[in-house]
Amino acid sequence: MSEIAWLGSLDEALGAAKSADRLVLMDVFNPT
Amino acid sequence: MTYPEISVSEAIGRLTAPYQLDNTVETNQPVLDRYRHVWTPDLRVLDTDGTELYRWNGYLPPAEFAPQLIAAVAHARLRRKEYGKAQALYEEVLRRFPTSLIAAEAEYYVGVCAYRASHNSSDLLKAWNELEKSHPESEWTVKQNF
Numbered sequence: 001m002s003e004i005a006w007l008g009s010l011d012e013a014l015g016a017a018k019s020a021d022r023l024v025l026m027d028v029f030n031p032t
Numbered sequence: 033m034t035y036p037e038i039s040v041s042e043a044i045g046r047l048t049a050p051y052q053l054d055n056t057v058e059t060n061q062p063v064l065d066r067y068r069h070v071w072t073p074d075l076r077v078l079d080t081d082g083t084e085l086y087r088w089n090g091y092l093p094p095a096e097f098a099p100q101l102i103a104a105v106a107h108a109r110l111r112r113k114e115y116g117k118a119q120a121l122y123e124e125v126l127r128r129f130p131t132s133l134i135a136a137e138a139e140y141y142v143g144v145c146a147y148r149a150s151h152n153s154s155d156l157l158k159a160w161n162e163l164e165k166s167h168p169e170s171e172w173t174v175k176q177n178f
Contacts, residue, residue, distance in 0.1 A: 004050055010063050020049065025051070026077075028072055030072040
């Protein structure tokens with residue numbers, strides 16, 4: 001088991017990706 | 033559940049900045065509209081300016097999701113013309129998940145990366161010959177033969 005540190009917004013994810021030479025993984029889900 | 037599996041969470045943590053959003057939340061609608069969202073699960077790999085580089089629908093069992101994710105980031109790196117990084121990720125798929133559904137596609141793109149980097153057609157043919165031997169029934173073998 002391992003936790004994923006999901007980021008709170010698209011802008012936050014884009015900024016994190018830019019500063020760490022990563023790409024954004026965006027997962028759109030439906031909770032129902 | 034796919035995400036708690038270590039092979040999946042490790043790949044997400046190592047390769048991506050992950051962002052998850054609920055498509056039933058009204059405040060998420062601008063992002064959903066921006067990316068022409070239609071169906072969940074909807075997974076995208078985005079460049080740092082928000083440009084979509086790769087997409088797929090559907091969760092998979094961990095043994096398939098992890099290689100799908102690694103290949104997705106490889107595709108994104110390839111579109112950024114980062115041939116070495118892309119090839120290393122496709123080769124990781126082949127090394128760690130050789131029987132996965134996406135292995136043949138990864139092997140196809142190993143050749144593409146090698147050729148794009150070297151401009152030597154023998155690099156492409158070498159990888160594609162390996163693909164034909166390892167995955168003779170794959171659609172990717174059909175594509176490379178056509």
